[in-house]
Amino acid sequence: MVRFPPPRDPFDAPMRVEADIRGVQVTQGEVPEHLDGTFYRCVADRQWPSYVENDLELFNGDGMIISFRFRKGRVDFKSRYVRTPRFVAEQEAGRALFGAYRNPFDDDPSVAGLSRGLGNTNVFFHGGRLYATKEDSPPILLDPDTLEAIGEYDFEGSLTSRTATAHPKFDPVTGEMVFFGYEAKGPGTPDIAYYEADASGRLIHETWIEAPYTSMVHDWAVTQNFVVFPIIPLRSDIEWVKKGEPYFQWDPDEDVYLGVLPRKGSAKDLRWYKGSNRFASHIMGAYDDGRYIHIDTPVGATNYFPWFPDLTGAPYDPVRSKGYLSRWTIDTLGEGRGFTETRLSGLPGEFPRMDDRQETLPYSWGLMLLTDVPGRTAPGGGFRWLSGIDLETGRQQIYYPGDHRTLGEGIFVPAAPDAPPGVGYVLVVVARRAEMRSDLVILDSRHLDGEPVCTLSLPMRVRMGVHGNWVSAAELATRTA
Amino acid sequence: MVRFPPPRDPFDAPMRVEADIRGVQVTQGEVPEHLDGTFYRCVADRQWPSYVENDLELFNGDGMIISFRFRKGRVDFKSRYVRTPRFVAEQEAGRALFGAYRNPFDDDPSVAGLSRGLGNTNVFFHGGRLYATKEDSPPILLDPDTLEAIGEYDFEGSLTSRTATAHPKFDPVTGEMVFFGYEAKGPGTPDIAYYEADASGRLIHETWIEAPYTSMVHDWAVTQNFVVFPIIPLRSDIEWVKKGEPYFQWDPDEDVYLGVLPRKGSAKDLRWYKGSNRFASHIMGAYDDGRYIHIDTPVGATNYFPWFPDLTGAPYDPVRSKGYLSRWTIDTLGEGRGFTETRLSGLPGEFPRMDDRQETLPYSWGLMLLTDVPGRTAPGGGFRWLSGIDLETGRQQIYYPGDHRTLGEGIFVPAAPDAPPGVGYVLVVVARRAEMRSDLVILDSRHLDGEPVCTLSLPMRVRMGVHGNWVSAAELATRTA
Numbered sequence: 016m017v018r019f020p021p022p023r024d025p026f027d028a029p030m031r032v033e034a035d036i037r038g039v040q041v042t043q044g045e046v047p048e049h050l051d052g053t054f055y056r057c058v059a060d061r062q063w064p065s066y067v068e069n070d071l072e073l074f075n076g077d078g079m080i081i082s083f084r085f086r087k088g089r090v091d092f093k094s095r096y097v098r099t100p101r102f103v104a105e106q107e108a109g110r111a112l113f114g115a116y117r118n119p120f121d122d123d124p125s126v127a128g129l130s131r132g133l134g135n136t137n138v139f140f141h142g143g144r145l146y147a148t149k150e151d152s153p154p155i156l157l158d159p160d161t162l163e164a165i166g167e168y169d170f171e172g173s174l175t176s177r178t179a180t181a182h183p184k185f186d187p188v189t190g191e192m193v194f195f196g197y198e199a200k201g202p203g204t205p206d207i208a209y210y211e212a213d214a215s216g217r218l219i220h221e222t223w224i225e226a227p228y229t230s231m232v233h234d235w236a237v238t239q240n241f242v243v244f245p246i247i248p249l250r251s252d253i254e255w256v257k258k259g260e261p262y263f264q265w266d267p268d269e270d271v272y273l274g275v276l277p278r279k280g281s282a283k284d285l286r287w288y289k290g291s292n293r294f295a296s297h298i299m300g301a302y303d304d305g306r307y308i309h310i311d312t313p314v315g316a317t318n319y320f321p322w323f324p325d326l327t328g329a330p331y332d333p334v335r336s337k338g339y340l341s342r343w344t345i346d347t348l349g350e351g352r353g354f355t356e357t358r359l360s361g362l363p364g365e366f367p368r369m370d371d372r373q374e375t376l377p378y379s380w381g382l383m384l385l386t387d388v389p390g391r392t393a394p395g396g397g398f399r400w401l402s403g404i405d406l407e408t409g410r411q412q413i414y415y416p417g418d419h420r421t422l423g424e425g426i427f428v429p430a431a432p433d434a435p436p437g438v439g440y441v442l443v444v445v446a447r448r449a450e451m452r453s454d455l456v457i458l459d460s461r462h463l464d465g466e467p468v469c470t471l472s473l474p475m476r477v478r479m480g481v482h483g484n485w486v487s488a489a490e491l492a493t494r495t496a
Numbered sequence: 497m498v499r500f501p502p503p504r505d506p507f508d509a510p511m512r513v514e515a516d517i518r519g520v521q522v523t524q525g526e527v528p529e530h531l532d533g534t535f536y537r538c539v540a541d542r543q544w545p546s547y548v549e550n551d552l553e554l555f556n557g558d559g560m561i562i563s564f565r566f567r568k569g570r571v572d573f574k575s576r577y578v579r580t581p582r583f584v585a586e587q588e589a590g591r592a593l594f595g596a597y598r599n600p601f602d603d604d605p606s607v608a609g610l611s612r613g614l615g616n617t618n619v620f621f622h623g624g625r626l627y628a629t630k631e632d633s634p635p636i637l638l639d640p641d642t643l644e645a646i647g648e649y650d651f652e653g654s655l656t657s658r659t660a661t662a663h664p665k666f667d668p669v670t671g672e673m674v675f676f677g678y679e680a681k682g683p684g685t686p687d688i689a690y691y692e693a694d695a696s697g698r699l700i701h702e703t704w705i706e707a708p709y710t711s712m713v714h715d716w717a718v719t720q721n722f723v724v725f726p727i728i729p730l731r732s733d734i735e736w737v738k739k740g741e742p743y744f745q746w747d748p749d750e751d752v753y754l755g756v757l758p759r760k761g762s763a764k765d766l767r768w769y770k771g772s773n774r775f776a777s778h779i780m781g782a783y784d785d786g787r788y789i790h791i792d793t794p795v796g797a798t799n800y801f802p803w804f805p806d807l808t809g810a811p812y813d814p815v816r817s818k819g820y821l822s823r824w825t826i827d828t829l830g831e832g833r834g835f836t837e838t839r840l841s842g843l844p845g846e847f848p849r850m851d852d853r854q855e856t857l858p859y860s861w862g863l864m865l866l867t868d869v870p871g872r873t874a875p876g877g878g879f880r881w882l883s884g885i886d887l888e889t890g891r892q893q894i895y896y897p898g899d900h901r902t903l904g905e906g907i908f909v910p911a912a913p914d915a916p917p918g919v920g921y922v923l924v925v926v927a928r929r930a931e932m933r934s935d936l937v938i939l940d941s942r943h944l945d946g947e948p949v950c951t952l953s954l955p956m957r958v959r960m961g962v963h964g965n966w967v968s969a970a971e972l973a974t975r976t977a
Contacts, residue, residue: 016526016569017519029521030955035514035542038498038590047497062518063811088497089590109519109570182976401499474511475956 021066025446029072029463030060030478038090039083039455044469046088046457047440048297051488052160054083054426054442054455056175057147059135060479062096063111067121071322072296074482075116078135079100080148080162081477082257083442083455086488090455095162097134097147097155104129113168117151117202117251130167134183139483141192142216143495144168145486148181150233156496158465165496168237169416173218176208177201181482182298184237193242193278193375197232202262203253205229207244209281216495220279227272227287231263236301236310237278238375241347243310244274247295249323257476264320265325267292273354275308275345288345294319299340299367299381300374308345311381311406313365314337314356337363340383360404360411363387366424370436370486379406380437380460382425388413397421401443405464412463414441416456419449421479427460428485437461440468453477500545507929510542510553511959517573520564520936525950527569527938528921533968534640535907535923535936538628539961540616545590548602552803554962556597558583559616559628560645561643562958564923567969570684571936571952578615578628578636585610597844598632598683598743611648616771616955617662618963622673624976625649626967631678631714637977640967645889646977654699655688658682662963663779665718667856673696674723674759678713683733683743686710688725692760701760708753708768712744717791718759718783719856722828724791725755726775730804739880746799746806748773754835756789756826756948769826769835775800780821780848780862781855789826792862792887794819794846797836818844821864821885841885841892841901844868847905851918852965860887861918861941862904866935867892878902878960884944893944896923897937901931902960908941918942921949927960934958 059076067075078097083090096102104126105112113131114121122131132152133360146154146168153174161175166347176196183194193211199208205228211220226232227477230250236243248269251262273288296319299311316335318325325331340360345445364385369378384398393415401414401422416422425442430439441458453476457469503509540557548556559578564571577583585607586593594612595602602613613633620627627635627649632839634655637646649655657677664675673693686709692701707713711731717724728749732743734860754769777800780792797816799806806812822839845866850859865879874896880901882895897903904925911920922939934957938950 017520017521018523021973031517031519031521032513032955033516036512038512040498040500040510040512042499106518132559235726474509 017064019061024448026446026451026476027479030476031062032094032475033096034092034094034475036473039090039092039415039471039473040201042470042472043230044457044467045084046090046469046471048088049431050085050428050440052085052428053486053491054085054483055138055145055486056081056423056444056480056483057134057136057138058478059133060096060288060478062102063105063109065111067115071116076133076135078133078149079478080138080147080157081480082162083152083471092473093162094477095135096136097157098275099131099134099155100130100167101126115262116260117257118256119202120257122260132167135481136395136482139183139484140486140490141185142184142212142214143493144216145357145494145496148179150181151178153177154179154211156338158496159491159494163334170212170216172216175221180232180235182234184374185371186239187372188239188375193237195232195235195242197224197226198229198251202256203229203251207232209242209276209487222276222281224274224276224282230271234297236308237297238301238303239307240278240303241308242276242278243301243303243308243345244276245295246272248292249294249318249320250326261323263320263323265323267317267327267329269326271295271341273345286347286352288352290354293317294336294338296338297365297367300369300378301384302377303347306346306348310345311340311342311359311367312343313363313367313383314341315339319365337386338365339363340367357405359409361389362402362411364398364402366398368427370427370429372429373436378436380404381406382427382441384422384424385413394418395421400459401425401441401463403441403460407441414443414458414463416442416445419447421446421448424482426483426485432487432489441484444477444478451476472490498545499541501796503941505929506508506675507957508960509930511957512541513542513575513956514544514577515573515575515956516952520571520573520952520954523951523953525530525938527566527571527792527949527950527952530912531566531909531921533566533909533929534621534972535566535964535966536626537562537904537925537961537964538615538617538619539959540614541577541959543599544586544590546592546595548596552597557614557616559614559630559957560815561619561628561638562961563643564952568654573954574643575958577853578638579645580613580615580636581611584611596740599737599740600683601738602611602740613648616962618965620965622666623695623968624974625697626975630659630948631662632659634722635660638947639977640972640975651693651697651699656702661713661716661735663715663776665855666852667718667855668853669720673697674718676713676716676723676725679710679732680704680705683737684710688713688759690723703754703757705737705757705763705766709750715778718778718788719782719784719789721759721784721786722789723757723759724782724789724826725757728753729773730775730799730801731807740892742804744801744804746804746911748798751798754824754826755934756828767828767833768782769833774798774827775817775819777849778846780864781850781859783856784828787827787829789828791822791824792821792840792848794844794848794864795822796820800846818867819846820844838844840887840890842870843883843892845879845883847879848905849908851908851910851920851962852912854917855904859917861885863885863908863922865903865905866894872896875899876902876929880943882906882922882939884922884941895924895939895944897926900928902927902929904960905963907964912967913970923966925958927957932957
């Protein structure tokens with residue numbers, strides 16, 4: 016019997032709909048005619064009810080890709096589950112076979128050894144391939160048009176790690192994809208495998224390192240000359256997993272370590288830079304000048320995730336957990352083994368993004384979702400505002416979608432391939448919670464606080480999700496899989 | 497630019513979603529394990545905005561089939577547009593090419609001569625084939641599993657009429673499908689073609705007759721020995737169409753005619769029975785005893801459809817247009833050329849259905865949607881109650897889905913193939929308008945006023961539609977197309 020626990024908010028109930036809509040309705044403005052490409056977005060949407068109490072649906076739900084195909088002023092919508100080996104096994108059984116988040120001991124014996132990957136975190140395009148990813152497993156390749164799964168991908172046998180990050184970085188100069196896997200030898204292991212793939216997606220570099228302790232390494236920083244692994248004390252321990260405890264737990268007594276490696280370097284080149292206890296996850300951007308590495312990331316005083324407990328038993332702190340965009344700077348030639356932190360914004364939030372054409376390079380403009388804007392009230396919780404920040408002036412523009420609405424990650428799309436950095440559009444999915452449906456809103460990146468360029472109205476809600484990316488038609492034309 | 501006029505009620509906005517949901521969530525009760533078959537339902541849902549002002553969306557919208565596949569206590573949902581030649585042409589153009597309801601003079605020149613069929617009225621199964629139908633055109637065959645269109649169907653060249661009714665009747669004794677086409681020689685023609693198909697779907701009888709005047713002949717009566725064509729003064733005239741006027745217009749000065757023909761009879765056997773001006777459309781059931789023909793139908797004092805004007809200019813009358821289930825009786829051996837009418841229920845409504853195993857035969861139980869129940873109030877308008885009526889006692893059981901909810905046509909499903917007449921389940925789609933989503937509710941046919949057997953909750957709304965049918969797995973197994 017397919018029966019889900021009642022949702023806290025009706026808008027956040029499972030959808031489980033694989034859908035096609037040709038020509039999404041335009042209810043405001045016009046779709047820019049020249050926008051040609053697809054906005055892919057990854058959401059988590061459990062297909063079968065979990066047998067786990069208080070299952071982490073956002074982290075442990077089946078991955079679904081929603082896509083908006085832009086062409087000649089028309090936008091077509093498609094949503095498809097990521098047909099991971101896990102999804103296929105559960106589909107055949109007609110029920111959940113996999114248990115708690117990242118806990119293989121909780122699985123039905125019939126699926127022992129099968130990949131637990133869900134492809135529910137990010138979807139991106141590189142070297143002619145569309146990837147859906149979750150950091151606990153190898154990526155899945157998808158057909159960019161139909162969203163059908165092609166299968167789990169081990170880079171033609173080259174992927175030695177058991178995992179691959181959902182946050183690879185793309186070097187706009189070389190076309191390389193730079194990525195890593197953590198817990199690379201399996202759940203609880205401190206090993207990190209670092210890879211570079213050339214523009215065609217072929218692995219051309221691999222290095223293994225060991226972290227000071229095992230933790231969630233969700234995102235990282237890549238610059239032209241360095242890669243940086245942030246080790247944040249959201250720790251994991253296989254013994255906790257065996258006991259059925261949450262996979263990650265917050266250690267307020269442990270330091271933060273930033274592991275710096277030259278691009279294509281090897282383990283002997285690794286240096287750890289240490290800082291006091293704090294939380295950070297997503298990176299807006301990072302760059303270096305040969306000596307100094309700058310990393311911009313929302314930083315909170317403590318653990319951001321209410322569902323991962325504090326090892327000391329301290330309750331979740333909704334105020335100290337707020338993240339503020341900050342800049343970490345490492346002096347790679349300095350004597351010290353620390354790093355500095357400078358706050359860049361007083362507005363708390365998460366999901367920082369940038370003009371990806373500047374990834375690994377100096378940049379001066381980024382996007383972020385905000386939970387609070389002092390002096391402004393908005394009914395409901397969650398991400399209520401989208402902010403664009405000029406990192407040179409500190410000036411922030413703010414988009415407010417209206418009352419009882421929340422936002423997904425904002426995605427920048429250049430006005431043209433050669434448009435100046437940060438000049439273009441921002442795509443954002445808006446949850447119209449009172450109306451139980453969603454919009455795709457197109458904003459002018461330079462006038463986020465102005466009237467949207469266009470509002471596309473879906474007749475149903477889509478699940479709030481995690482990450483997504485714009486893939487231009489020119490890139491899609493290079494598909495090899 | 498895909499932009500629709502704002503809907504009167506957000507719930508009635510276009511959906512345009514082709515969707516799949518595996519294992520629709522059960523929020524109340526349990527799905528009867530032994531129910532094995534598919535509930536198909538036809539809705540109208542415009543794919544491209546019409547260029548016609550005040551387009552008749554319900555009558556002129558693209559047909560979409562929604563299906564609920566029941567198997568082993570699980571229900572899978574699917575919705576697909578009926579890929580008529582018209583739909584395919586508009587899909588290629590990415591815009592509407594066909595104009596006002598049944599007005600070929602309003603079409604884009606590029607589609608001149610193409611079938612205007614929409615498949616938006618009824619979906620049924622006979623002789624191993626799944627048909628989607630609209631009465632102005634030939635039927636479309638569909639794949640019962642995928643809902644993909646197989647194509648417009650002319651009964652292997654045997655269909656001489658340009659149209660076929662959306663209300664064929666199925667003779668449970670012989671397995672025959674009995675049907676007709678009106679305006680059979682084209683828009684505005686008074687010709688009616690009458691057909692019988694054997695259990696395999698092969699045409700075995702054809703007769704042409706002429707109606708006293710051209711009118712909408714939406715439904716009709718078929719008994720073991722007779723067929724009856726009701727000619728109701730919702731008239732049509734090709735000259736009106738040429739002038740861009742509504743296709744049908746109400747003539748309050750014209751009589752009703754019932755054309756009686758023996759089953760498999762020919763035009764010379766036809767007899768017209770006349771009655772005073774009134775409105776009727778759907779038939780609950782009909783049977784004869786060799787001499788008397790009984791026809792049960794909701795009868796109103798005047799035109800039911802507000803969008804079809806009165807030829808005298810009289811405004812729409814929301815009270816006199818209400819229909820009350822009534823029995824028309826014709827004495828085929830009597831001297832008179834009239835018929836009698838007896839009211840069977842004081843509760844107004846429409847969409848009468850029965851246990852289809854009794855079609856053409858004496859029966860004593862039927863279903864109907866109600867707009868009003870004296871003494872009971874319910875916020876909002878439309879069909880708010882579903883009633884089961886015992887025609888022997890006159891007793892009516894009433895299902896009320898809750899405030900701000902409206903109902904689709906109720907469909908009877910036998911508890912078992914050999915269950916007594918009227919013993920089983922009633923399937924009904926409930927529009928939960930305040931929540932912007934729909935339920936499929938399973939009721940006990942003998943206890944409509946009790947707790948539902950089961951509530952299946954869709955995460956989105958589905959369009960309110962017209963007709964549907966249950967097709968058992970045993971029938972589906974006979975598919976030939």
